Amino acid sequence: MVVSEFGGPEQLRLDEVADPVAGPGQVRVAVHAAGVNPVDAGNRADGDWAGLRVPCILGYDIAGVIDSVGPGVTSLAPGDRVMAMTHFPDGAGGYAEFTVTDAALVAPIGPATSFTDAAATPVAAGTASLVLARLGLPAGSRLLVLGASGGVGLFLLQLAAAAGIVTIGVGRPVRHAQMSDLGAVACIDYTREDVASRALTLAGGGPVDAIADLVGGKLAQAALAALRPGGQIAAIATPELDLDPLLDANISFHGVLITDDGARTRMLAGLLERRALRSVVSRVLPLSDAAEAHRMVEGGQADGKIVLDVANG
Ligand SMILES: NC(=O)c1ccc[n+]([C@@H]2O[C@H](COP(=O)([O-])OP(=O)(O)OC[C@H]3O[C@@H](n4cnc5c(N)ncnc54)[C@H](OP(=O)(O)O)[C@@H]3O)[C@@H](O)[C@H]2O)c1
Structure with a gap:
């Protein structure tokens, strides 16, 4: 082709x-x-x-x-x-x-x-694993996932769940059952709900430790009110972010771009074969x-x- x-x-x-x-x-x-x-x-x-x-x-x-x-x-x-x-x-x-x-x-x-x-699997799940590696969140952390219903997001939910990370997934409601099935502890409908205020009430409540921005544009800025001071944002698509609030709250920003990495692809192949990743x-x-x-x-x-x-x- x-x-x-x-x-x-x-x-x-x-x-x-x-x-x-x-x-x-x-x-x-x-x-x-x-x-x-x-x-x-x-x-x-x-x-x-x-x-x-x-x-x-x-x-x-x-x-x-x-x-x-x-x-x-x-x-x-x-x-x-x-x-x-x-x-x-x-x-x-x-x-x-x-x-x-x-x-x-x-x-x-x-x-x-x-x-x-x-x-x-390789690009989407590989990106998801890179995002989680960059964030380095310990088990029990709360992670807000923008674009959780996408190719990268559905892998990220699974890998995060396996690491004991509590995820709140953002996507259209028609995708919520699938997001929950793959590990989202709670889901938000971005078409009807205010993502930041809703995130503060879900999965035990309170601010999240990190935001994974898998969509880009204005979403991360709108979700920022749900992020704790000292928290982290990892983005795989370019966000429109005002840097002032990030500085004022000691927030770390990670730009993530996939690399080719055979060892990572072999790790993912093992997870697929064991049905630890779908x-x-x-x-x-x-x-x-x-x-x-x-x-x-x-x-x-x-x-x-x-x-x-x-x-x-
Ligand atoms: N940096 C890197 O290394 C890297 C690697 C892979 C992908 N990417 C980029 O990351 C993005 C996602 O990739 P993907 O493969 O997951 O794409 P995808 O399968 O097409 O998924 C797109 C996601 O964006 C969501 N979305 C679209 N508009 C939205 C909005 N206004 N508010 C909230 N969510 C919205 C969709 O949610 P709904 O379907 O629920 O609306 C869906 O979950 C793409 O831009 C891609 O180019 C970057």
Whole structure:
């Protein structure tokens, strides 16, 4: 699925290109499923930030079978079932029948893990785990999660619950049952409720220790009244924040950007296989419908993770 010119979803077009070849330290993966992330849509619109040059193939999240290994690769062999987040941000290449990536970025997946679930995981769950690592909250802490119903948010709720962190999830009410099922101790409807004042009354009450901003824009500013002095904000999308109140209340701000990290992807593969982490896949579309997948992501209609079926697509 090639982008020949940066622009709208219609720029995603099926094409035949030469099969990539695994170089030293690399593997070639026969991709069965490719995860779709908001960053893919951003790269399709303008690949400059990521260092992508047209023609290019988008997609960082892949799951499939090792097809061949390059010189020096001994840890993986043809036939291995794997998932990976490819080199970030200038790697991508996942929306294709074959992609080449560094062996160090690849995680074997167990027999209980489907390609679909695996492809939905590395970027979103990886980001969630980075956010929690940066916040370093002890068990019993209270965390307000803006965007808890999103691809990153649903993983973050699960990882936080496993660490004993009490989460208050913010999302549309139609998503609250799922958020609770995955670990949110309480939920707020941002379309009808004042997020800050409601957060102060939920999950035992009182100010929260931290805010995870997974949406960006004005939300974090509006939620700030629920954060205790000395608290923390971790944002993965750019917030419109007035810094004065942060200084006045000794609040720490963490900007978080995902990195490619094979060890983290292997950790996530282990959690998936043990059912300690669940992917929430809302839709599986054929690879040829990548443009439609991008329209859904950009229209706020992902409702979880969208995965492209490459093997049958
Ligand atoms: N920095 C990084 O490394 C990194 C990594 C991954 C993603 N991101 C960015 O993080 C953001 C989230 O990614 P994602 O994959 O989770 O996206 P997603 O699956 O599309 O989820 C978007 C979330 O935003 C929520 N939302 C939208 N408008 C809202 C509003 N006005 N108030 C409250 N919530 C609102 C949605 O809630 P409802 O559906 O309930 O309305 C949904 O939970 C994207 O901007 C993405 O580009 C950054």
